[in-house]
Amino acid sequence: MHVLVNAAMSVDGKLATYRREQLRISGDADFARVDRRRAEADAVVVGVGTVLADDPSLLRFDRERRSEIETTGVPARVVADSQGRTPLDAALFSGDAPIYLLTSEATPPERRDAFRDAGAQVIVAGTDRVDLTDAFDTLEHEGIERLLVEGGGELIFSCFEANLVDELSVYIGSLIIGGRDAPTLADGNGFLGSFPELTLRRVERLDDGVVLRWRVENEG
Numbered sequence: 001m002h003v004l005v006n007a008a009m010s011v012d013g014k015l016a017t018y019r020r021e022q023l024r025i026s027g028d029a030d031f032a033r034v035d036r037r038r039a040e041a042d043a044v045v046v047g048v049g050t051v052l053a054d055d056p057s058l059l060r061f062d063r064e065r066r067s068e069i070e071t072t073g074v075p076a077r078v079v080a081d082s083q084g085r086t087p088l089d090a091a092l093f094s095g096d097a098p099i100y101l102l103t104s105e106a107t108p109p110e111r112r113d114a115f116r117d118a119g120a121q122v123i124v125a126g127t128d129r130v131d132l133t134d135a136f137d138t139l140e141h142e143g144i145e146r147l148l149v150e151g152g153g154e155l156i157f158s159c160f161e162a163n164l165v166d167e168l169s170v171y172i173g174s175l176i177i178g179g180r181d182a183p184t185l186a187d188g189n190g191f192l193g194s195f196p197e198l199t200l201r202r203v204e205r206l207d208d209g210v211v212l213r214w215r216v217e218n219e220g
């Protein structure tokens with residue numbers, strides 16, 4: 001499986017304000033770029049923190065790009081949600097793109113059934129929190145080979161921690177958001193001693209910002 005992480009951040013590395021409100025960091029050209037990346041993916045993944053903050057539907061993608069690469073169907077939507085906190089009336093449950101809910105044993109069976117009734121395929125991996133390695137393996141068995149991870153910071157950190165990321169692209173907008181509690185590109189507990197190794201592949205000016213793209217040198 002190929003995993004691309006994409007996010008938009010401020011100059012000081014924040015994904016949103018300390019109130020975790022949805023904030024427009026990038027302009028139309030960057031949203032169009034993200035729509036092309038979605039078109040090239042079999043599925044788009046977000047963490048439940050992003051669902052609770054932004055209520056995304058994840059239905060947008062560049063249809064022209066998708067037909068160019070001769071991929072049929074629409075990108076599936078995936079939420080990593082260890083405790084089953086995704087609201088049943090979330091925008092994600094609207095529209096007809098497939099939905100996968102990655103969850104752990106911490107989500108009660110009745111809640112898992114409710115997600116199934118709302119139209120999601122439920123994948124249980126891990127005891128207290130989603131074991132992303134296992135869950136991504138299951139997605140691969142479902143035919144998902146190209147995964148686009150769109151955040152937020154907790155999920156992105158865990159993907160790096162589990163050595164699952166192949167590429168990272170970041171739009172850096174010309175603003176400072178600040179706030180020690182504002183979500184950043186990679187939150188979680190942080191690395192010590194050994195850090196993911198990145199190789200810079202591309203630098204591009206876009207809107208009033210810049211898009212950077214790195215390859216991730218995974219061990220093993």
Ligand SMILES: NC(=O)c1ccc[n+]([C@@H]2O[C@H](COP(=O)([O-])OP(=O)(O)OC[C@H]3O[C@@H](n4cnc5c(N)ncnc54)[C@H](O)[C@@H]3O)[C@@H](O)[C@H]2O)c1
Pocket residue numbers: 006007008009014015016017019020021022023025046047048049050051053054080081082083129130131132150151152153154155156158183187
């Ligand atoms: N600027 C951007 O590009 C962008 C993109 C996405 C989100 N955001 C912002 O990010 C914020 C949300 O980010 P966040 O970090 O709070 O939440 P998140 O979206 O990263 O979700 C975190 C949650 O995912 C679940 N999860 C399941 N398995 C996990 C695992 N193995 N590791 C980590 N989490 C796991 C947990 O319940 C955890 O609480 C919002 O403010 C949103 O607006 C910005």
Ligand SMILES: Nc1nc(=O)c(N)c(NC[C@H](O)[C@H](O)[C@H](O)COP(=O)(O)O)[nH]1
Pocket residue numbers: 007008022023024025026027030031034046050054055056057058059060150171
């Ligand atoms: N590229 C980009 N620039 C931004 O300035 C910004 N705030 C996001 N944020 C991603 C966002 O948090 C959402 O999760 C999805 O972009 C929602 O996607 P939909 O509209 O539902 O398709 N992304």
